[in-house]
Amino acid sequence: MPLLHSSFYRFTPMADPTAFAEWLRERGAALGLGGVMLVAEEGLSAAIAGEADAVHTFEAELQAQAGLADLHFKHNTCERRPFSRFKVSVKREIVAFGIPGVSGDATDTHVSPHQFRELLADPATFVLDNRNSFEFKLGRFRGAIDPGVAHFRDFPAYVEAHRDEWQGKTVAMYCTGGIRCEKTAAWMQQRGLKVAQLDGGILNFLEAFPDAAADWEGECYVFDKRIAIDAAGRETGTTAEAVFSDPADAWRLARARRLDPEDGKA
Template identity: 45%
Template sequence: MSVPHRYTVAALYEFRPVADPAALRNGLHEFTRNLGLCGTLLVAPEGINGTVAGSREAITALHSQLLALGFTAMEYKESHSPHAPFKRLKVRLKREIVTLGVPVEPLRQAGTYLSPAEWNALTADPDVIVVDTRNRYEVQAGTFEGAVDPGIDSFREFPAWVEQHLSGQEGKRIAMFCTGGIRCEKSTSLLREKGFQDVYHLQGGILRYLEEVPAAQSRWQGECFVFDGRVTVGHGLTPGAGEMCHSCGWPLDQKDLASPLFERGVSCAHCADTTTPAQKAAFRDRQRQYDGGLL
C-alpha cells in the first residue's frame, strides 16, 4: 500500500534587492508562525532562498504572501513527501542567500538559461564542458553523464577550483548545473566576470529536469541529493532509495549500507576512521534517543 503524500515541499529562490532584510525576515517569521511549516527560509540583501514543507494550504499561503511582497519572478517548484522532511521551521537573516564568498552580480551577468530539452541538446556535444557545481557528497548520489566533478566540500571552494581548472578555457562553451538553479546563478556570473562568454546553466536545476524529462530521454544518472529527510529524489521527484549517514552527511547506496563499517546513526565507510570511540558512543546514544522517539 502506498503512503499518501501528506507534505507539499516547495523549493524557491529569487535574486532581488531587499532594502530592509531584517524587516522582511521578521515579517516572514510572524506570518509563518502558525502555519505548521517546517524547513528553512533565508533572507539577505540579495533576495530570498528556501525549501519548506507543510500542508497544501500552508504552502499556498506562503507562496501567495511572497508574491504579494514582490517576489514575482521566483524560481519555484513543488514536490511531495509522505513524512515531514524537516523537524522545524527556521527563518534566518544571512549575508548571502547562497554563499560563494566573492562578489558577483547574478541579476546583471548570469549565464544563459537552458530548458531541460535545450540542456540535453547542448550537453550531448562532447566539446561542451559540463560542470557539476555541487559538493562532492551530493555528486555521490548522482550526476549528469560526462559531468566534471570539482570535488569540493563547500560552494566557497568553487572560485578557487575555477581559477585552477578552467583558466585558459575562456573560449570553450561551459554548461553548469546544481540542485535547484541558485548556485549556478552565481557560478555562471563568476565565469562571465572572468571573461567567459558562452556560459549556460540549467534553469530550475536538476529538480526541474527530473520533473519534466522522462527517464527514457534523460541524461541524468543516479538520484538527486536533497537537503531534507527524503535524502534523494528520482525522476518525477519521487522519493529515492538514498539514506544518509548522520555522522558525516554522505548519501549511502546499497553497497555502503552493506559495508561492515556502516552503523546507522554512527558511522559509514566514508567516516568510520575519522571519529573517536567517544564520538561514536555519543552518536549511538543519539541514535537510541531518536529510535525511542525522544528526538
C-alpha cells in the same frame, strides 16, 4: 496524504531583511509549514513543505511582496515531512561564494531544461557539476565533470585551473536548485567564459521530464530529512550514514541527523 515540497530563491534587494524574516516566521507558523529560509539584503532562498493548500497560499503571499512577483517554485511530493520545524535566518548572503562583490545577476546565462538536454547531447559541451563531491558521487548528469571540491568556496580555484582549457567552448553548469550557479555563472562570465546554467537546477529538470532518468544517473541529494530523491522526485530511502561514510564528512552527518530527531516529532 502526500505533502508538497517547494524550493525557490530570488536575488532582489531587501530593504529590511530582519522585518521580512519576522513576517515569514509568522506566516509559516500560521500555515503549519516546515522549512528553512534564508534572507539577506541580496534576496531570499528557501525550501518549505506542508499541506498543498498551505504551501500554495504561502507562495501566493510571497509573490505579492515587492520584487517577488516572478518567483519560480520547484515542486515535488513527499510522503513524510521533510522538515521538523520552520526556521528563518537573516544572513549576510543567501549563498556564500567566497569572492566579494559577486552578485547573482547573470540572467543571460540561463537555459531551460529542454535547452540543457540538448547541450548534454553535444560532445563539444563541458558539463560541469557545481556541487560538492559527496553530491556528485550520489548522482549526476551523464558526462558531467566532478570538480572534486569539498566546499562551495573551493569552486573558483577549480575553474581558474581549467579556464584556458574551456575558452571558446560552452560550459553547461548545474546545481541542485540553481542558486549556487547564479553567483558562479556571473563570476565565470567576468573571467571570459561562456556559461549555460540550468535554470532552476536539477530539481527543475526532474520536474520537467517524465523521462529524466535518460539523462540523470543515480540520486539527487536534498538538504532535508528525505536525504535523496530519484529521477522521478521520489524519496529513495538512502540514509545519511550511507552518504556521509567518509570520516571527513562527520560534521555533515551530524547536521543531517539533526534534521530527523530520534523522538520522531515532525
